[in-house]
Amino acid sequence: MTDAILRMRGITKSFPAVKALQDVNLEVARGEIHAICGENGAGKSTLMKVLSGVHPYGDYSGEIEFDGEPCRFSGIRDSERRGIVIIHQELALSPYLSIAENIYLGNERRGRFGLIDWNRTNADAAALLERVGLRENPVTPAMDLGVGKQQLVEIAKALSKEVRLLILDEPTAALNDADSRHLLDLLRGLRADGITCVIISHKLNEIRSIADSTTILRDGRTIETLDMHGDGVSEDRIISGMVGRELGHRYPERVHDVGAEVFRIEDWTVHSPTQRDRVVVDGAALTLRRGEVVGLAGLMGAGRTELAMSVFGRSWGARIGGRVFKNGEEIRIRTVGDAIAHGLAYATEDRKTYGLNLIESITRNVSAAGLGKLAKAGWVNDNREYEVAERFRREMNIKAPSVLAPAGELSGGNQQKVVLSKWMFTDADVLILDEPTRGIDVGAKYEIYSIINTLAEQGRAVLVISSELPELIGICDRVYAMAAGRITGEVSRADATPERLMQYMTQTEEASP
Incomplete structure (x- = not known):
């Protein structure tokens, strides 16, 4: 019998509009790395919130047994006292506090008379930082750290609480390859130290490399648990369990009917808005043709997003220079309004912060960039706005109880569909999609790829920025x-390989194609 540190039996959790978990079972062996996979909306994060006390006992039904004892957590502090610590996808550090202050927030190192012992706080924090491999001064403000380093601070904070079961929700979703590798190596080290880890991730290659077991959820139910050290556990095998069907091809087929040039930039140069002498985009030039999907690859800091945002109405950067052509004629784009008027669209990589108004309805989000099409004498036709949103809900297969539902209640894949709907409603014929599949599951990715294909088949030009080289090779x-x-x-598509692209991506001097 498995030496299980955790058993969850018959977990059922409902929200007003949906039953998120239905009789879910989970067993985690002591000292293993256990992955949880499933499409967006499968119930992964909800299950971990039940375990960690975010959803307290009484808000769900079922049983939790930790280290052989039944547990009923009424809040996060209850679970942390037992050594269960969760790190959410949206990191919870206070930006203005130091690293040490964040690590011991709510768990302060106190000395005489109950006052905080700062020497001990900083010394203990430094020891934890060394353990997680983060070379930073403990007094550094958290806001001065990149996302990868902030993730390490969160793990250090968990270690300060004598963690026995560490839960990580999409820990590498926003990390570059180097930071992701460091984090996975750290988890292997924690496993060697006897700490059990549960990791939620959409990155199947990472799961295969690090997980000992994988539990698959689908539609709020447990489908199966796989021994990752067994034979035949491929990524396709995991995907089949997640989506309930075989995905014969990761990327849908498309008829490549490429037309005339529709968009071109020449000698595009952008400086940093805070360091005016630093060149972030240096003499860039590219072209897009009708019916074409073009990729833009690059490592973190290469300038891809800065290029896209500066072209889209100069929404980033300073001292911007260069020329932009649409259908062979030079155009001037000084504002986002100019960009939209010229048929450009930009779907940001950060859909939750810049792409959507999460507290507004699907309807209001879909119409946000094209209100002029719905207004007469300055008044928006609410009925027409609703009809437009409903049409996109059907055409884009947005899973929501109603177009009046807030965008923040949707899964990541469905949020991305709303973002794309917003820009499609503007009738843009040049679309720049920045990391369009980041943080969404394989089934939703396939749907996004199909939407991109449809845009190209309609004669629009699509520029896709992605950190996943197989994705760019598969769709561009x-x-x-x-x-x-x-x-x-x-x-070209025929000549594209990850190795060849990586050669270009690591060059420091301009090279000929």
């Missing part, structure tokens, strides 16, 4: 590579 007709602000290469 051509791929540009960037490094240090320069376009360093251009590769």
Whole structure:
């Protein structure tokens, strides 16, 4: 019999509009790394919130047994006292506090008369930082750290609470490859120290490399638990359990009917808005044709997002120079309104902060960029706005009880569909999609790829920025590579390989394609 540190039996949790978990069972062995997989909305995060006390006992039914004893947590402090610590996808550090203050927030190191012992606080924090491999001064403000380092601070904070079961929700979703590798190596080290980890992730290659077991959820139910050290546990095998069907191809087929050039930028140069002498985009040039999907690859800091945002109405950067052409004629784009008027759209990589108004309805989000099409004499036709949103809900297969539902209640994949609907409603014929599948599951990714194909088949030009090279190779007709602000290469679909793209992405000088 498995030496289980955790058993969850018959867990059922409902929200007003949906039953999120239905009789879910989970067993985690002591000292293992246990992955939980499933499509967005499958119930993964909800299950972990039940375990950690975010959803307290009484708000769900079922049993939790930790280290052989039944548990009924009424809040996070209850679960943390037992050594269960959760790190959410949206990190919870206070930006203005130091690293040490964040690590011991609510768990302060106190000395005489109950006052905080700052020497001990900083010394203990430094020891924890060394353990997680973060070379930073403990007095550094959290806001001065990148996302990868903030993730390590969160783990250090968990270790300060004598964690026995560490839960990580999409820990590498916003990390670059180097930070992701460091985090996974750290989890292996924690496993060697006897700490049990539960990791929620959409990155199946990472799961295969690190997990000992994987439990698959679908539609709020437990489907199966796989021994990752057994034979035949491929990514396709996991996907089949997640979506309930075989995905014969990760990327849908498309008829590649590429037309004339529709968009071109030349000698595009952008400086940092805070360091005016630093060039972030350096003489970039690229073209898009009708019916074409073009990729833009690059490592973190290459300047991909900065290029896209500066072109889209100069919404980022300073001292911007260069020329923009639409249908062969030079155009001037000084504002976001100018960009929209010229048929450009930009779907941001951060949909929750900049792409959507999460407290507003699907209806209001879909119409946000194209209100002029719904207004007469300055008044928006509410009925027409509702009809438009309902049409996109059907066409884009947005899973929601109503278009009046807040965007914040949707899964990541459905939120991304709302973002795309917003820009499709503007009738844009040049769409820049920045990390369009970040943080969404494989089934939803396939739907996003199909939408991109449909846009191309309608004669629109699509530029896709992605950190996943197989994705760019799978959906694009051509791929540009960037490094240090320069376009360093251009590769056709037939010639694109991860190795060739990586060669261009790591160049420091401009190279000929």
